[in-house]
Amino acid sequence: MAEKVLDLFDEMKIEPDQFTLRTLFNACAVLNNNRAMKTGKKLLDEMPENYRNNNITSTSAI
Secondary structure (H helix, E strand, O other), rough: OHHHHHHHHHHHOOOOOOOHHHHHHHHHHHHOHHHHHHHHHHHHHOOOOHHHHOOOHHHHHH
């Protein structure tokens, strides 16, 4: 299921909002593989500043 989340996100080519980011970070945590690590790092690096101030989104990233 988590692999499918990343596949769908790659296909959608959208800018993730805070809710999408939470789902993606969760999928990365569940997968815990090389693709998940790369995706999670990329999402974290590109995450807008205003999402970083949201406790739930920041906790999901951790």
